[in-house]
Amino acid sequence: MTPASATGARPSPVVLDVADVRVARSGRDLLADVSLRVRSGEHWALIGPNGAGKTTLLTLCGALGHPTSGTVDVLGRRLGRVELSELRRHIGHVDPRHRMLRDNIVTEVVLTGLTGSSDPVARWSPTPAEEARAHSLIASVGLGARSTARWSVLSQGERGRALIARALVATPSLLLLDEPATGLDVAAREHLLDTLDGVRAAHPDIASVTVTHHLEDLPASTSHAVLLRDGRVFAQGAADHVLTSEPVSAAFDHPLDVERVDGRWSARTRRGAPPA
Structure with a gap:
């Protein structure tokens, strides 16, 4: 994609700006030195192994918690300086564990x-x-x-x-999805991901952040990705550059071959890799 500065076009508005964030609980860092900037129309994936900090970061994105240090601006309003219940009305949440x-x-x-x-x-x-x-x-x-x-x-x-x-x-201007394909069979997952692609096409200005453990659960419309490991950003940027074999293998500490076909990702153990 040609940079906006090169074309003279103005960059899309920033919807979410996480800067140098640390989250500590009981003396342990759940996140450390994490930064993330999401613009209108971008669709980010948060990927990483269990315990990497994905849910903690999504909590900050949804104005459901505060960082120990650093800053979080959601829809132009800084956490700690804004009434949270009013801000949350402008954020859409999709959580399959909704009760x-x-x-x-x-x-x-x-x-x-x-x-x-x-x-x-x-x-x-x-x-x-x-x-x-x-x-x-x-x-x-x-x-x-x-x-x-x-x-x-x-x-x-x-x-x-x-x-x-x-x-x-x-x-909403920001849509957050917390493992939306959890518990779905293959057909239901495909229907859900097709629905998400359709929603994004119908609402081109909306930004979204999706947490998942599985590359196969990402819609084709995913534009950007963050790989988290041990509470830190391991890699981030355009999805086609981040969700490739080497960075994903390193983040999960397992040799993987990652492919993208017709917009969708898949991952499997690299052929010839020794057993774990």
Whole structure:
């Protein structure tokens, strides 16, 4: 891609700016010297082995925690200087572990994205425009015929797509996805990733950050990536440069052959590598 400065075009606005962040708990650094800048329209993957710090970093991105040192600016507002509940209304979250107290229907679940609650809020009603947007999003993720279905009867894949619609209903500038393909079979995963590619095409200004352990769970629209290891950034930049055999092998401490075919990644143990 030609740099914006070379073409005279202005760079896209910065949506997320993490600078020299450290997060310490019980005397242990969960993150150290981590920096990340995400611009509008970019789609980042956070990749790394268990314990690398992915979830901790996503927590900062979602204004759900504060760094021990360093700064985090989300949508132009610095953590520690802004009212967090108001800021979180502009961030969409997709977490397959989402919990509710009641067995809500799909439309109710999606509308809770406007109130930031787990269940519908008593004595709150959406405007006609908000309700229309919810139904439009439900249809866009392929659940138009399931809008009145109860959560308990949905498949895991249907729940994942409903949560994407929930995350989008408040028109967020930043979308955070925490292992969205967890628990899905192959067909459901492919449907979910196709849905994410469609969402990104339909909302070109939205930025997103996706946490996953598996390269196979990344949508083809992924543009950038961060490899984390032991709480530090091991590599970051354009996905085609970061998600290749050598850096991924080093980050996971295992010899891997990484390929990208038709926009999608796969990884397998390098042929001829000695057993671990």
